[in-house]
Amino acid sequence: MNEQAETATEQDLEGSSAPRAEKVDAASLTKSQLTSVLAVKHLSFAWPSSSFQIGITDLNVKSDEHWLLEGPSGSGKSTLLQLLGGVLLPQRGEVQILGQSWATLSAAQRDLRRADHVGFIFQQFNLVPYLSAIENVLLPCRFSKSRRQSAENGGGLKDEARRLLTALGLGAKEIQLRRAARLSVGQQQRVAAARALIGNPSLVLADEPTSALDTKNRAAFLELLFSEARSAKTAIVLVSHDTSLRPHFERHLTLEGGLC
Numbered sequence: 560m561n562e563q564a565e566t567a568t569e570q571d572l573e574g575s576s577a578p579r580a581e582k583v584d585a586a587s588l589t590k591s592q593l594t595s596v597l598a599v600k601h602l603s604f605a606w607p608s609s610s611f612q613i614g615i616t617d618l619n620v621k622s623d624e625h626w627l628l629e630g631p632s633g634s635g636k637s638t639l640l641q642l643l644g645g646v647l648l649p650q651r652g653e654v655q656i657l658g659q660s661w662a663t664l665s666a667a668q669r670d671l672r673r674a675d676h677v678g679f680i681f682q683q684f685n686l687v688p689y690l691s692a693i694e695n696v697l698l699p700c701r702f703s704k705s706r707r708q709s710a711e712n713g714g715g716l717k718d719e720a721r722r723l724l725t726a727l728g729l730g731a732k733e734i735q736l737r738r739a740a741r742l743s744v745g746q747q748q749r750v751a752a753a754r755a756l757i758g759n760p761s762l763v764l765a766d767e768p769t770s771a772l773d774t775k776n777r778a779a780f781l782e783l784l785f786s787e788a789r790s791a792k793t794a795i796v797l798v799s800h801d802t803s804l805r806p807h808f809e810r811h812l813t814l815e816g817g818l819c
């Protein structure tokens with residue numbers, strides 16, 4: 560995944576008068592009402608002038624589910640995450656977010672819907688280096704009114720950012736106020752996770768977020784991430800080449816050469 564998605568979101572939000580996509584508050588749904596957050600139907604995508612293709616017949620992610628999409632390097636994991644998040648559109652088939660196909664929305668509408676409903680954890684975390692950990696966590700609340708309101712309902716924006724950082728293992732105030740550029744990789748990873756989760760998005764898309772961690776820290780991090788996601792009914796789709804992550808997930812799918 561790349562940083563362009565979030566950058567484009569901010570620019571388009573400032574200049575856009577596009578109608579706002581309807582917010583579905585997955586956290587307010589009861590178990591029996593659990594809904595499809597993400598649905599992929601007969602998706603086919605190829606990069607221009609490339610023989611590489613992605614093909615997925617059927618994928619349905621519900622609001623309390625944690626999915627692992629695994630595959631070796633070059634199998635199309637990052638490309639697929641961009642398709643799931645509506646950053647790329649497939650040539651055939653469709654990806655629906657909360658029942659709406661990304662392809663039926665304008666670029667500005669897609670940016671708004673993505674900002675409201677999707678948190679990203681990028682492989683390199685993509686934190687803003689000169690902002691503090693708390694300021695980084697709060698960034699999605701600048702782009703999405705509904706996520707800002709949801710975070711405010713937790714008792715105030717900064718309190719919610721602090722709560723999330725603490726829940727993810729960064730409770731020390733001095734670290735929460737430290738610039739991202741001066742955080743360790745493990746600390747940056749926790750900030751990136753808190754940023755993806757703030758404001759209870761319906762879905763978190765994560766690109767190899769544990770690749771820099773040893774086995775013990777990896778398991779601990781995933782447990783913290785899942786625990787926060789569960790309480791907000793946020794679905795998680797995590798892509799990784801690391802098959803040892805499989806036992807941590809209820810559901811998984813294997814990508815081989817772009818197909819599954």
Ligand SMILES: Nc1ncnc2c1ncn2[C@@H]1O[C@H](COP(=O)(O)OP(=O)(O)OP(=O)(O)O)[C@@H](O)[C@H]1O
Nearest residue numbers: 606609611630631632633634635636637638639800
């Ligand atoms: N912007 C692009 N333009 C053209 N081809 C691309 C582009 N981005 C990726 N590809 C190609 O798509 C294929 C899948 O790449 P992708 O990055 O999605 O795989 P991946 O499984 O995430 O790899 P890795 O685990 O190494 O990050 C590769 O053959 C790659 O060269």
